[in-house]
Amino acid sequence: KNQVEQSPQSLIILEGKNCTLQCNYTVSPFSNLRWYKQDTGRGPVSLTIMTFSENTKSNGRYTATLDADTKQSSLHITASQLSDSASYICVVRHRSGGYNKLIFGAGTRLAVHP
């Protein structure tokens, strides 16, 4: 079954600290993996996208890694800010012909405290 699992479910860190969020997937065949940030009551916004051949991708203070062999990805946030408080969703695209099928993880709810 095609699934995306994220850990931890929730995380509280102090402003300025770093953190790493995890994503494991069983989606096959795999096309690409995205990390989204979703603020409360808003739609998701894409942070990074990685294909099978990419191991790391950065977007400012966000760095995503991908190990396609072990089917694991991580999102590292450096020097966290209060505005980083949000849900972070790992989304894997299932390569099923031309059908645009996204498999969503349940997300990690991050709270950054001053």
Next chain:
Amino acid sequence: GAVVSQHPSWVICKSGTSVKIECRSLDFQATTMFWYRQFPKQSLMLMATSNEGSKATYEQGVEKDKFLINHASLTLSTLTVTSAHPEDSSFYICSATEETFTDTQYFGPGTRLTVL
């Protein structure tokens, strides 16, 4: 670029009434639009996929007669929740793609539906 809007941003209605939610692509033509539902502390669940000018494709378990989707133009799709009940209360999010087979979905800001 690639902005998707939704209207309304929130709506409260009485049980038994119908509610229409609009999804618009503001600066591109959306060949395909997707409708998702998100319950509190859960991830997005795809409800249906709609292509301009054709009938929507619904995911298993989603009632097509209850959730009516119309994609009449390349910039507008509507979701109508008919005879809404309290269990339909949720956060509804649409997304749009520019080409049929691209994997870049641009998400709208969502619509919070509360059914009393």
